Amino acid sequence: MDKYIYFFEEGNKDMKETLGGKGANLAEMTNVGLPVPPGFTIATDICKFYTDNGNKYPQGFTTEVGKAVEKLEKKMGKKFDDPKNPLLVSVRSGAAASMPGMMDTILNLGLNDTVVDGLVKKTKNERFVMDAYRRFIQMFGDVVMGAKHSSFEHALEEVKEKKGVKLDTELDAKDLKEVIKKYKAVIKKEIGKEFPNAPLTQLQMSIDAVVGSWGNPRAIKYRELNDIRGLKGTAVNVQSMVFGNMGDTSGTGVCFTRDPSTGENKPYGEYLMNAQGEDVVAGIRTPKKLDDMRKESPEMYRQLTSIMDNMEKHFRDMQDMEFTIEEGKLYILQSRNGKRTAGAAVKVAVDMFEEGMIDKDTALLRVDPTSLNQLLHKQINTKAKLNIIAKGLPASPGAAVGKVVFTADDAEEWSQDRGEKVILVRNETSPEDIHGMAVAQGILTAKGGMTSHAAVVARGMGKCCVAGAEELRVNADKKEFKVGSTIVKEGDWLSLNGSTGDIILGQAPVIDPEMKGEFHTIMEWADSARKLGVRANAETPTDAKVARGFGCEGIGLARTEHMFFEGDRIISMREMILAETVEGRKKALAKLLPLQRGDFEELLTIMGGLDVTIRLLDPPLHEFMPVTDEGEKDVAKQLGVSVDTVREKVKSLHELNPMLGFRGCRLAIVYPEIAEMQTRAIYEAAANVIKKGVKAKPEVMIPVVATAKEMEIMRALVEKTAKAVLKEKGMEGKIPIKIGTMIELPRAALTADKIAEHAEFFSFGTNDLTQTTFGFSRDDSGKFIQAYKDQGILEKDPFASIDIEGVGQLIEMSVVRGRKTRPDLKVGICGEQGGDPASVEFCHKVGLNYVSCSPFRVPIARLAAAQAAIKEKKGGKAKASSTV
Numbered sequence: 001m002d003k004y005i006y007f008f009e010e011g012n013k014d015m016k017e018t019l020g021g022k023g024a025n026l027a028e029m030t031n032v033g034l035p036v037p038p039g040f041t042i043a044t045d046i047c048k049f050y051t052d053n054g055n056k057y058p059q060g061f062t063t064e065v066g067k068a069v070e071k072l073e074k075k076m077g078k079k080f081d082d083p084k085n086p087l088l089v090s091v092r093s094g095a096a097a098s099m100p101g102m103m104d105t106i107l108n109l110g111l112n113d114t115v116v117d118g119l120v121k122k123t124k125n126e127r128f129v130m131d132a133y134r135r136f137i138q139m140f141g142d143v144v145m146g147a148k149h150s151s152f153e154h155a156l157e158e159v160k161e162k163k164g165v166k167l168d169t170e171l172d173a174k175d176l177k178e179v180i181k182k183y184k185a186v187i188k189k190e191i192g193k194e195f196p197n198a199p200l201t202q203l204q205m206s207i208d209a210v211v212g213s214w215g216n217p218r219a220i221k222y223r224e225l226n227d228i229r230g231l232k233g234t235a236v237n238v239q240s241m242v243f244g245n246m247g248d249t250s251g252t253g254v255c256f257t258r259d260p261s262t263g264e265n266k267p268y269g270e271y272l273m274n275a276q277g278e279d280v281v282a283g284i285r286t287p288k289k290l291d292d293m294r295k296e297s298p299e300m301y302r303q304l305t306s307i308m309d310n311m312e313k314h315f316r317d318m319q320d321m322e323f324t325i326e327e328g329k330l331y332i333l334q335s336r337n338g339k340r341t342a343g344a345a346v347k348v349a350v351d352m353f354e355e356g357m358i359d360k361d362t363a364l365l366r367v368d369p370t371s372l373n374q375l376l377h378k379q380i381n382t383k384a385k386l387n388i389i390a391k392g393l394p395a396s397p398g399a400a401v402g403k404v405v406f407t408a409d410d411a412e413e414w415s416q417d418r419g420e421k422v423i424l425v426r427n428e429t430s431p432e433d434i435h436g437m438a439v440a441q442g443i444l445t446a447k448g449g450m451t452s453h454a455a456v457v458a459r460g461m462g463k464c465c466v467a468g469a470e471e472l473r474v475n476a477d478k479k480e481f482k483v484g485s486t487i488v489k490e491g492d493w494l495s496l497n498g499s500t501g502d503i504i505l506g507q508a509p510v511i512d513p514e515m516k517g518e519f520h521t522i523m524e525w526a527d528s529a530r531k532l533g534v535r536a537n538a539e540t541p542t543d544a545k546v547a548r549g550f551g552c553e554g555i556g557l558a559r560t561e562h563m564f565f566e567g568d569r570i571i572s573m574r575e576m577i578l579a580e581t582v583e584g585r586k587k588a589l590a591k592l593l594p595l596q597r598g599d600f601e602e603l604l605t606i607m608g609g610l611d612v613t614i615r616l617l618d619p620p621l622h623e624f625m626p627v628t629d630e631g632e633k634d635v636a637k638q639l640g641v642s643v644d645t646v647r648e649k650v651k652s653l654h655e656l657n658p659m660l661g662f663r664g665c666r667l668a669i670v671y672p673e674i675a676e677m678q679t680r681a682i683y684e685a686a687a688n689v690i691k692k693g694v695k696a697k698p699e700v701m702i703p704v705v706a707t708a709k710e711m712e713i714m715r716a717l718v719e720k721t722a723k724a725v726l727k728e729k730g731m732e733g734k735i736p737i738k739i740g741t742m743i744e745l746p747r748a749a750l751t752a753d754k755i756a757e758h759a760e761f762f763s764f765g766t767n768d769l770t771q772t773t774f775g776f777s778r779d780d781s782g783k784f785i786q787a788y789k790d791q792g793i794l795e796k797d798p799f800a801s802i803d804i805e806g807v808g809q810l811i812e813m814s815v816v817r818g819r820k821t822r823p824d825l826k827v828g829i830c831g832e833q834g835g836d837p838a839s840v841e842f843c844h845k846v847g848l849n850y851v852s853c854s855p856f857r858v859p860i861a862r863l864a865a866a867q868a869a870i871k872e873k874k875g876g877k878a879k880a881s882s883t884v
Contacts, residue, residue, distance in 0.1 A: 012028055019044070022093075112197040243326050247327070255320075257312040390503040391501045539599075548607065575587075597685045604686060666710075683722045
């Protein structure tokens with residue numbers, strides 16, 4: 001690349017990849033005639049070159065910077081290091097994607113002792129000059145040279161304390177000279193170097209700092225958290241200074257064209273008179289509301305709001321703007337698409353469509369699907385004072401406030417018998433904890449990841465969950481956990497922020513989500529745009545009703561094992577497991593049949609004619625047995641057998657690797673009576689529902705199939721039982737028998753053409769397919785996944801977003817091969833990735849019929865599916881607009 005530096009008038013808003021977002025917008029504002037202080041942008045290619053070549057610049061770059069400064073000097077009629085008419089500039093970073101906080105701004109660059117003396121004579125405003133100088137030394141010393149920010153603050157406080165004042169503005173020129181002297185001493189002491197006087201040296205050091213900041217931990221973490229990838233680096237914006245601290249006719253501020261919290265269409269912002277740049281956001285002084293400017297300076301307010309209105313129309317999006325008033329003249333320093341809450345994003349998108357500013361497709365692309373979590377759950381009021389004691393993974397969004405308990409039984413007892421709200425704290429959860437999870441306000445685990453049992457079940461229930469909080473030392477026997485020196489005991493109040501992973505001691509205040517009309521509007525638009533169906537993973541009436549309320553189009557996965565852990569059901573299940581004969585097992589299963597039938601009747605009724613995919617029993621039998629000596633004694637007593645009998649059975653069921661063990665269709669092939677009972681319950685339920693005048697469309701899903709022969713055997717078993725039931729009920733031909741399988745093993749994917757001979761549908765169990773493809777355990781991978789992401793081995797956690805290169809290839813292969821055998825094969829996914837926008841887009845591209853996800857992720861999937869269809873129509877990727 002021959003050109004590394006662009007003056008603002010040489011660029012435009014479409015050059016973000018080269019000029020960064022800030023530089024592209026400065027160029028655009030300049031070209032539409034806004035009062036923008038002149039300057040130039042150093043392209044992002046310099047950052048890439050610098051990073052790729054051991055912190056070195058291309059040959060001739062330093063000379064090009066010098067020429068750019070000379071050109072800017074001519075434009076401004078000012079010169080670097082000229083005490084009579086000095087050029088002063090600001091230096092700011094700016095990548096193609098907004099990265100607030102990556103690097104602080106440098107203001108007033110070009111000041112030194114000689115220039116300061118000249119400026120005092122020129123402006124006849126010694127206080128203004130000294131204030132600008134002390135700000136520059138502090139910013140440069142902190143951001144560029146690396147002195148501690150706190151050291152500068154301490155020096156400033158010393159001078160204020162000596163004078164007996166509280167505010168910076170109460171210091172006069174003499175006081176500020178003393179501050180400057182102290183600041184220079186801080187730099188000398190901490191860095192071992194003098195503050196540089198030569199402006200060109202100051203500029204080059206600042207450019208080095210901006211470019212180098214791309215690789216600092218803060219910037220890397222920000223990109224990771226916001227999934228920002230593929231950028232060259234940051235640009236560097238060098239802009240001539242204007243001053244808001246030249247007295248009562250000068251000021252500075254930040255404004256939004258609409259309210260970024262609510263989306264309300266009215267100017268929103270804050271400003272300070274006799275202040276500079278960072279003062280408004282630094283919290284040192286309390287800024288005024290923009291409405292105050294309407295009263296105090298109506299003409300300035302009119303000018304500003306007119307520009308705001310024009311910029312919003314020009315960019316066709318809500319703008320975040322920075323402005324400075326210098327002795328009564330308004331300058332615009334920035335205009336960019338503004339960050340906003342999910343509620344504001346939805347309202348702004350709908351309003352802008354109704355105002356004729358954007359079309360529906362653009363409106364749909366303006367909302368980040370994942371941000372809709374904010375609209376669906378209660379939230380911790382983060383503005384309140386919170387005692388955050390630890391942090392885990394934000395596994396399921398929302399807020400939870402309750403008293404700590406350490407077992408599922410205690411959760412149930414405290415909740416139902418005492419009427420207490422509880423937080424269930426475990427090292428990790430298992431299916432046996434389901435009853436405690438069901439009554440808890442939220443779940444906290446010390447182990448596990450974003451797709452651990454606790455995370456998956458919590459999301460399905462719409463409950464807040466913080467998982468993998470490694471700092472926790474949970475002692476369930478003592479009924480306490482420790483975080484450092486803090487001990488939290490049973491009954492203590494605890495709050496969880498499932499959106500951030502914060503663990504908060506005490507009762508944190510919560511706020512209700514705002515479900516506004518615009519939310520429903522955007523969902524209706526999404527439904528009209530998308531091609532991909534959206535179902536829900538649900539097996540309880542509560543889950544099904546929530547999912548239906550969120551607009552699901554059926555159930556893509558009903559996990560029947562979750563139905564066996566409540567009350568007497570677990571006793572009958574254990575009786576079946578302990579039985580030594582087929583007759584004994586059938587006797588126990590007969591007790592479960594009416595309960596299963598009732599479960600399925602409820603689900604089919606709630607869905608009212610929509611497809612309901614019911615998975616036959618999947619987990620190994622040991623998960624239904626007790627894990628403690630006390631539990632084994634209880635089972636023995638309940639079933640009238642010896643403790644030794646129970647212990648022997650538990651021992652015989654033990655598996656070294658249960659995930660790859662005696663589970664899924666393997667269970668049904670060895671113990672066909674289990675699948676027969678479940679199939680009978682499904683079709684008896686369907687027949688009963690139809691007799692009540694409600695349509696019923698059950699689908700039977702066979703789990704953990706690896707071979708076509710397994711599928712053939714299981715299809716014959718299910719089909720035979722279903723036909724027998726329909727004949728008994730007089731319903732032959734009235735209820736279609738649909739049998740499919742969950743593709744969760746690589747071998748199944750590779751032989752999908754053969755398996756499709758016996759299956760009407762495939763549903764990809766992407767959690768297990770990811771585990772078996774990678775050889776990762778999803779519950780243990782949290783120990784190394786972050787290190788893998790940090791070192792670039794993985795871009796994303798494959799349990800949160802489909803690994804397109806590996807797992808995705810198996811999915812695509814299965815679809816192609818399966819439909820070669822059966823062209824009308826219906827295909828979906830039902831793993832947790834079904835609610836991940838990137839995974840939804842992939843599913844759209846490879847031609848799946850639907851995705852299925854947790855009930856509270858249904859709106860996310862609906863919007864993501866719409867965006868995938870729109871992007872395909874537009875012929876490329878379109879980035880969702882910024883949201884908080």
